Amino acid sequence: MPELPDVEVLGRYLKSTSLHQKIESVEVRNEKVLGGTSSQKLRRALRGRRLESARRHGKYLFVELDGGAAGGWLVMHFGMTGSLEYFASPDREPAHARVLLTFENGYRLAFEDQRMLGKVDLAREPEGLISDEDLGPDALDLDSTGFRERLRGKRGAIKPALMDQRLLAGVGNIYADEILFQARIHPGRKAADLSDADLDALSDKTRTVLSQAIERGADPNRLPEDWLLLHRQEGERCPGCGGEVRKIKVSGRGGYYCPACQPETDSGCSKTSPQRSVPGR
């Protein structure tokens, strides 16, 4: 689940549950989720401290530790199956808890991750990690000008460009499909072939899709029925036109789209997308 909206929601969850409490203990159940750090280092950095604030950049969540310069930041990336769970009773402990913080009030915060493709790490400053990883600006911080500039000159298909964390950070496979659907652009079209109007639509939909998803708690059950997201299956009806949703592979990733709403070639008239029966805003 963890693309930008999911991580934003997890960050809010952490803020509403886990800030300002002293950390009594740190338990690493599986070291595979540790990035450049070790159990010892993590324990030493966290024990006795408090989580003071949290912020997100793309799919990364940064949690500030108290203690000023000595404090540093806890960094989390949720991979494909990562999540957070704050709980008191042992029977609420998630099945795949990999790192557990226990607070002075007895509650625990679990970093859970079934497939262990996520990471928990320490960083001096978020900016350091952002530049080390060469992450682009957060997708929600990009205006249409910045968006156009960053996609300009891209050689390949638009979908992998949208998902390229170095161009803009936060969009993954699922939301890329949704954004392209709402912008009425075929995922396999060459980025370089897109008109300015196409790019503006993409930029606009990137922001509206992500922010609306956040407003709805990134919960699929609460997302609008006319989003493609809820119809990601071959043969499902397109919520825009009633046509058939199709599956394709673009640069190695499986994805869904509506051939009618997202034509393969720009027929020249999708300049200003005609009256859409699609989501819109």
Added chain:
DNA sequence: AGTACCACCTGACGGC
């Protein structure tokens, strides 16, 4: 600069 493939991991699902 792209893409194609493999790897990292676990688990769910469909076909036989």
Added chain:
DNA sequence: TGCCGTCAGGTGGTAC
């Protein structure tokens, strides 16, 4: 019921 291949919302490395 069981085995097997495939696929899954992420990223990184390598080889063309």
